[in-house]
Amino acid sequence: MLLTRFATLLSGLGFCALAQATPTQYPLTVENCGSTLTFQHAPVRAVTIGQAGTEMLYAMGLSDKLVGTSLWFNDVLATYKAENDKIERLADNEPSFEAVIGKRPELVAVELEWMVGPQGAVGTREQFHELSIATYLMPSDCEAKDNLVGADGTRLEAFRIDSIYKSISQLAQIFDAQGRGEQLNAELKASLAKSMATVQNKDLKHTSALFWFSSASLDIDPYVAGHKGIPDFMLNTLGVRNVVESNEEWPTVGWETIAKANPTFLVIARMDRRRFPADDHEKKLQFLRSDPVTRNMDAVKNNRIIILDAMAMQASVRMFDGLETLATAINGYDLPQ
Numbered sequence: 324m325l326l327t328r329f330a331t332l333l334s335g336l337g338f339c340a341l342a343q344a345t346p347t348q349y350p351l352t353v354e355n356c357g358s359t360l361t362f363q364h365a366p367v368r369a370v371t372i373g374q375a376g377t378e379m380l381y382a383m384g385l386s387d388k389l390v391g392t393s394l395w396f397n398d399v400l401a402t403y404k405a406e407n408d409k410i411e412r413l414a415d416n417e418p419s420f421e422a423v424i425g426k427r428p429e430l431v432a433v434e435l436e437w438m439v440g441p442q443g444a445v446g447t448r449e450q451f452h453e454l455s456i457a458t459y460l461m462p463s464d465c466e467a468k469d470n471l472v473g474a475d476g477t478r479l480e481a482f483r484i485d486s487i488y489k490s491i492s493q494l495a496q497i498f499d500a501q502g503r504g505e506q507l508n509a510e511l512k513a514s515l516a517k518s519m520a521t522v523q524n525k526d527l528k529h530t531s532a533l534f535w536f537s538s539a540s541l542d543i544d545p546y547v548a549g550h551k552g553i554p555d556f557m558l559n560t561l562g563v564r565n566v567v568e569s570n571e572e573w574p575t576v577g578w579e580t581i582a583k584a585n586p587t588f589l590v591i592a593r594m595d596r597r598r599f600p601a602d603d604h605e606k607k608l609q610f611l612r613s614d615p616v617t618r619n620m621d622a623v624k625n626n627r628i629i630i631l632d633a634m635a636m637q638a639s640v641r642m643f644d645g646l647e648t649l650a651t652a653i654n655g656y657d658l659p660q
Contacts, residue, residue, distance in 0.1 A: 344502030353493055356436070356465035358448055360457045365499040366429040372418065372445060373434020375461060375639035379491055380432070381406065382640050383503040391426040393418040394434065396594045396633035397641075415596065420446040424454060432459045432494065434637070436470040459494065462486040463553075463638030473571035478551035481559075484515070487638050507640070514643040519560060521650040527562040530658055533586040533622075534565075534636060536573055537594075538601035541610050544575035545601065554590070554636050557646050561653060563587075578616045585620060587658060588627035590649065592636055604630055627656060 351362045370391040371377040377392045378400070386406040393414045399407040413422045417438055423431060423445060431451060433439040439448055439458050448458045464470070467480035488508045495504025534548035548554035549571045558565050566584035567576055589611070593604040601607055611617045611628065622628060629652045635645025 344505060347496050347499040347501065351496065353459075353497065355493070356460040356462065358452075358458070358460075360459065362430075362457065362497055366457075366497065368426065368428050369430040369432060370413070370423050370426050370428040371432045371434075372423070372438045373432070373461070374634055375434040375637055375641075376432035376459075376490075376494075377407075378403070378634075378640055379494060379507075380498075382507055383491070383495060383498070383500050385494075385498055385500060385503075386410065388498060390428060391418075391423065393423075394438065396592075396596050396637070398595045400641075416598065417444045420450065424451075424456065428456055430457045430459060430497065432461075434461050434464065434639075435475075436460055436465050436468075437476065440465075440470060442471065459497070461638060462489050462493075468572075473574065474546075475572035478549065478570050478572065481551040482553050482556045482638070484556065487511070487640075487642070490638075491640075511640065511643050514647060515560070518643075518646045518650040521647070521654050522561050525562075525654055525658075527653070527658070530562075530587045530653070531564040531566050531584070532558055532588050532590060533567065533581055533584075534590045534592075535601075535607060536592045536633065536636060537599045539599050541600050541606065544577045545581075546573045547576050547581070548572075548636065549574050553638050553642060557636075557642070557649060560646065561650055563653070578614065582616050582620050586622055588629060588653070588656065589620075589622045590629045590631055590636075592633040593630050594633035596633070621659075629653075 349362060349364050353360045366388060368390045369388050371389060373394045374396055380386065380389060381403040389410050391411050391413045394417060395415055438445050441447065451458045463486035466486060468476050468478050470476035491504045491508050495501050534554040536546045538545040547567050549567055549569045550565060551570050552572050555565045566586045591604055591607045594602050596602050611623050617623055629649060631645045631648060632641060634641040
């Protein structure tokens with residue numbers, strides 16, 4: 324896996340080569356999702372609300388700066404289990420405002436604006452800033468996106484992969500770890516190129532797909548990936564069409580509509596979270612193979628079902644491993660023309 328390779332690389336280099344990067348000059352000012360953040364020094368106590376930010380910091384060797392994590396979809400990668408076990412998990416889903424500030428963080432890194440934003444489930448940015456706690460929102464969830472429309476927000480423009488690289492670069496700069504950020508971004512870009520090369524000789528012009536994240540109940544419409552989000556970027560990168568046209572991040576779409584679109588393959592999320600029944604990917608599979616509408620879809624009848632970690636469907640470092648898994652699976656299919 325990509326993160327494992329990067330951790331091995333850091334260990335092998337002993338951080339010597341990475342230390343040659345220009346150190347951060349403090350005070351540092353960062354423009355972030357409509358807020359101006361100023362750091363007098365590298366934060367020594369940070370809390371993450373969202374697994375994406377947590378694993379970005381782990382991948383850059385910054386676990387010693389974390390004093391609390393929250394909002395997990397998948398178990399942490401084995402590479403980081405030992406260090407993750409030392410850090411308090413404030414909540415599996417959203418933590419309380421009191422739990423976060425109780426850790427006395429200098430920085431709170433936030434994956435999703437609906438957690439910390441105008442209508443934040445945890446709190447608003449202003450509430451944190453009044454306590455002199457900086458909040459860093461992932462650009463992937465706030466730039467060119469309206470998070471007040473739809474359950475998970477609506478994309479005003481298509482997701483851009485540069486927003487992930489930007490998060491890594493900015494967090495690396497905030498923590499005075501630019502060399503590690505540069506190396507991680509280089510690894511991610513190489514992984515992206517490898518995935519694209521895997522399917523470059525595959526004729527995919529008639530190929531389509533659907534990403535199923537979860538469902539509040541298995542007998543109602545599922546949450547599927549919208550037209551301009553992260554999974555849509557993954558499909559477009561490989562030359563595959565998303566059958567969902569809504570610009571909402573994760574709209575609900577009826578199975579009759581999906582069956583009529585008849586996607587070539589289905590991608591379903593595997594997660595360790597158990598908030599909804601369909602968080603369990605085995606239940607997803609059982610439903611697809613037994614429901615009278617879904618069991619007759621070509622993708623189900625021909626077992627063209629790809630299982631990805633939920634975090635691989637988010638703007639995270641795991642997305643690159645997910646893209647590699649997706650490309651490998653598609654390349655192995657004998658697809659209809």
